Amino acid sequence: MKTSRESGTGITVRHGQRERFGKWAFGQLRSFILYKATMSGVPVLFVDPRNTSRQCSCCGNVDRKNRKSQSEFQCVQCGFSLNADWNAAINIASRASINTPIAV
Known part of the structure; x- marks a missing residue:
């Protein structure tokens, strides 16, 4: 099984889509959701x-x-x-x- 260690992620690659999503910054997404929800008065x-x-x-x-x-x-x-x-x-x-x- 090939891994994407070349990019430093170490995430197992089974399909191209998984590799693309593996690079997604979930911490940044969490920050965006919290920011937008707070601005709209929505509890998180x-x-x-x-x-x-x-x-x-x-x-x-x-x-x-x-x-x-x-x-x-x-x-x-x-x-x-x-x-x-x-x-x-x-x-x-x-x-x-x-x-x-x-x-x-």
Whole structure:
């Protein structure tokens, strides 16, 4: 497998598109989103993204084997099956709702 170490990123290259996105400055994107949201009065919640694509949104089990393919998620513990992106989105939304303070 070829890597793009020549450019200093060390990101594994499988397709041209992945290499292009691998060079994207996510820190800069985060700064832009925060800046624009603040200017518009929109609250921003930062959620820890670790294991969101490996965690079952039904039972909470985290296992690398839960990902059957890039697009398919099936929990090895409870058998829950869903599109991997939907499952990760549910996990992110759940983490955001848990860490959100309630204004009184």
